[in-house]
Amino acid sequence: MKKQPVLITDAARSPDEQYRSRQVRYVTMMTVRALCLILGAILVSIRPPLLGLWLVLCAAGMVFLPWAAVLIANDRPAKSKAERAASALAAKQQATLPQHTPEDVEYLTIDVEPTADGHWVPSEPRQGDKG
Template sequence: MGAGGGVVKDSPRDDTPVLITAAAPSHDDQHAARKRKYMTMMAMRVPCLVLALIFNQIWWLALGFLVLSIPLPWIAVLIANDRPPRRSERVSHYQRSHRAIESGGHQVIEG
């Protein structure tokens, strides 16, 4: 390398992105995720009711599907109205190296 500097190509580099904020997802993203959860759970109720109608000759199976479909709207509302949990993940934060201006070994002259 000459006096003008240059690019170091053989150094190991960490390409993981650096997180510069601890902001939560936007409200629109959270709302869309909650709507998807609600619609999925309510969509699970329809097959349960249809299966209960199909198996009406086997009373215990029809009753099982019916009992399974009853609490689904309540559970769907509870899950959809709950905010998402905080993520406990290890994130890459910017680490600034501290440089000393002067060395710490000074002699104090009292006079």
């Protein structure tokens, strides 16, 4: 028996792994559809009681399973509880952050120079600098 590795991350499954799982679901559903067709043929040949009901169920399986299989195979996996919480938090933070234009922002420049003893002292303002 192949032992599965321990999951130590909250990262999503790889795209290849997701694709493989969707392929398995699709093939499984199409196999059930084929079994509905075979079962319908067997039922017609042995004529059990309530044959009409059984044939309707088999026909429903043959009609609706391909539709459902395509929808399920093309759907991405559902978000985990942690992913939903993280996206809700990100949306909340994005909505509450103030938006500033570059003209609105006041930039602070710290200008210091080293001294001979290794300390840093503010440099003298140059002509034209704001004080």
